[in-house]
Amino acid sequence: MAEYEELTACEASLEMLKKAAEDGQETAFDRVKQQKGCAFGEAGSCCRICNMGPCRINPKKPDESRGVCGATMDTIVARNFARMVAGGSSAHSDHGRAVAETLVMAAKGEATDYEIKDRIKLLEVAADLDIEIGERSIEDIALEVGERCVGMFGQQEGELDFAQRAPEPRKEIWRQLGIFPRGIDREVVELMHRTSIGVDQDYENILLQASRCALSDGWGGSMIGTELQDIMFETPVPIESKVNLGVLKEDEVNIIVHGHEPLLSEMIVLATNLPEMQEKAKSMGAKGINLSGICCTANEILTRHGIPIAGNVLQQELALLTGAVEAMVVDVQCVYQGIGQIANCIHTDIITTSPKAKMPFAKHIEFHEDHALDIAKEIVSVAIDNYPKRGKVAIPDKTESLIAGFNHEYINYMLGGKFRASYRPLNDAVIDGRIRGVVGVVGCNNPRVKHDDINVRVVRELIANGCLVVMTGCAAQSVAKAGLMLPEVARDICPQGLWEVCEAVGIPPVLHLGSCVDNSRILIALTAMVNEGGLGDDISDLPAVGCAPEWMSEKAIAIGQYFVASGAAVVFGVSWPTTGSKNVTDLLFEKYNDIYKNSWHFEADPEKMVGKLLTLIDGKREALGISAKRERVLYDMAMRRELKI
Ligand code: SF4
Ligand code: SF4
Structure with missing residues (x-):
């Protein structure tokens, strides 16, 4: 067992790793x-x-x-790094494109299982895109929003609309460097x-x-994904749920x-709740x-339905080894080929659904948005048919509670109230030191x-040092499993200033913001902090790090x-992919401070990583003139106007 304890900090995973060894099954931990x-x-x-x-x-x-x-070392290393950016951007952006195309279909009445659920968000996005609202029907507005977003992928010239949301000084930097993103596909193609x-x-x-190219992802493809998903499936609000393999x-x-794409998973949610499906399961x-x-x-x-999380990316094979999964329904990205091999030995069906992503040992039931719910019902039906074929089941008795579903809209509302939505209280808490800084851990x-070990240790230490942490992706799931996404954690772990803020607004010190495309929510939140005033003129001035x-x-x-190109310092762990070239690494780690006013950093050791993050935050606080520990003061309008920072 000790050897397995070196592999994971997650107790449920530890149990399943032991079982994998007993069953003679291989996982990513072996490979x-x-x-x-x-x-x-x-x-x-x-x-x-x-x-x-x-x-x-x-x-x-x-x-x-x-x-x-x-080709020199510098050229080869830079090309390899750039191609990682192109690959990553294409993944997020192709996801965003599918969402935009579905919104268009829904607005035209060609995808009747999808709705415009968040009308307020639709109108906000339409206003941002200068789309006329007037007396037009919701469908008409949604159609124009969808078509404009689809158009951003093939746009050849000009400046991406959503990137106009960035702070003015940032946009000037992009213009001067000639890197203001034009069209999403164009930037990926040009980089390749x-x-x-x-x-x-x-x-x-x-x-x-x-x-x-990366900016066309963050302020383009990913942002389109997030915004239009909110429009079709609702902007999340805080919701309680459970996490870890014990939810099976x-x-x-x-x-x-x-x-990754909720176009599919939203329909599976609907299908599983249908009385006919529940009856079939009972039969x-x-x-x-x-x-x-x-x-x-x-x-x-x-974040939208409170559906529990079985685990993060490294638990996909372990979940199957419980023997309790009738079907794992997959679409695109981060799906290990190893799940097919495990499923082949047990009763589980891996069901691939995207024409873009097929795999051996899987059943392919292709998903089409124009009859989405029917296909979802077929998928659920296949899973139900598998139930009687189950063998021995071993589900770890481990779950943890969490609160998820935070985002820019909710932060605005929870801090300012319905009628005076505002980031002012957040900015004030940062200025007076109750919140030392904001860290996005993704x-x-x-x-x-x-x-899970480094994700959890870094976040625990950050909140213990007064930082408000916002999270997405599998890292968020690591930290939720450790019980850090609950409001009561604040009083146990955080210094007085941070827990007072958390208690006053009823939030955990670690906010779950959603999926990887939802990192665009962090860009919006950082921009809102800049726009609120008192913390500088650009994202690069904020005591905020990723x-x-x-x-x-x-x-x-x-x-x-x-x-980084948007102005936030970023620290990565594990290993760094440009070490072969001193020039490339110096550019990313040092010269970017002159170019983008912040840079990449690398630190594999979790304690040193926290040290680096806090140093970066404290450096920004000092530059803003808010580094000294202040008495808590309530800023009135006159004092705010006097604030030089
Ligand atoms: S593999 Fe790369 S470095 Fe080698 S010749 Fe081709 S382009 Fe040049
Ligand atoms: S955070 Fe998880 S889902 Fe997102 S890219 Fe990483 S492994 Fe994949």
Whole structure:
């Protein structure tokens, strides 16, 4: 058992790892030991983008060799990093495109299972896009919003509309650098072109386009995903739920949705609640249907419906090993091929649903938005049919409660009230030191480091040091499992200032903001803090930092790059993919402070990572002139006007 304790900080996962070994089943935790890693790949110094290669430059002797085409270490490392940004941006953005296309279909009456649930959000987004509201019908407005968003993918010139939401000084930086994103697809295509053989061979220039591409994700594809999902499925509000493998039920049909796009998972929620489906489950001897989620699609239905989370990305194989899952329904992104191999040995069906993502050992039931609910019913039906085929079941008796469903709209409302929605109290709490700073902790799990351990340790220490933490992705699920997303945690762990704020507004010190595309919510929240006043003129002035302690996906690199290009410092853990080139690493870690007024940082050790985050926050506080511990004062309008910061 001790050897497994090195692998995960999650008790339910520990139990399942032991069971995997007993059953002779292999998981990512085993395969990571077989994949030792390669020094060239780790340094980013291997190039295989043309057939004269692969070419490898020795990270210890970077100046002694070049690729066959003459490419230097700097060029190769910058290209590899930039292509991670392109890959990550394309994933978020293709998700956003599917949502925009579905909104158009729904508005035209061609996808009748989808609705415009959040009309207020629709009108807000329409107003931001300068779309006329007048006496027009909701469907008409939704159609124009959807079509404008679809258009942003193919836009060739000009400036992306949602990027206009950024603070003015930030937009000026982008314009001066020539990186204001034009169209979402254009930036990805141009980055892929520029990093192919014999094109852009200036590492600084390559990374400028990487920023432009990443910005088209954060302020484009991801933001479209978040905004339009809110319109169709409602903007989340705080909601209580449970997390970890113990949410699976022994006497019910267990269906897990896994992947990213709520277009599918929302329909599965609807289908599982239909009386006909519940009856069918009972006719098979089950007490009902129990839906849960894994990864970001779990975050989507958690924040809107309170559907429990079975686990994060590293628990997808472990969930199947309980023997209690009738179907794991997947769409796109972060779905391990390993689940097919495990499912092949047990009664579970892996059901792929996207024409973009098929896999061996899976049943493919293709999802189409124009008859979404019928397909969801077919999927649920397949799961129910599997229930009698179950063998022995072993569900860890481990769950934790959490409150999720926070976002810019709710922060605004909870702090200011319905009629005076405002970030003023948040900014005041930061200014008077009750909140030391705001840290976005995002990203994944990675079996190269102890599962959940770093995410949890970093967040616990941050809130103990007075930081308000906002979270998305699988990192949020790590921290929820550790019980840190409950309001009562504030009094136990946080210093007096932070717990007073948390208690006054009834929030936990760690706010679950949703899925990975919902990192766009953090951009909006940071911009709202700037616009509220008193904390500088740009995102780069705020005592706010981002970090991804256990990242693995290239989507995390895209997110980091758009945060840095938007002015927020970012600290990543695990390992860093540009170490082969001193010039590229210096650019990202040092020179970006001149270019973007903040930069990337790397720190694998959780304690040192917290130290770095606090130093960055305190540096901003000092620059704002709010570093000294102040007596708590209530700012009236006159005092606010006098505030020079
Ligand atoms: S592009 Fe250059 S460095 Fe890369 S594989 Fe081809 S020859 Fe080698
Ligand atoms: S946080 Fe990482 S692992 Fe989890 S769903 Fe997002 S990209 Fe995938």
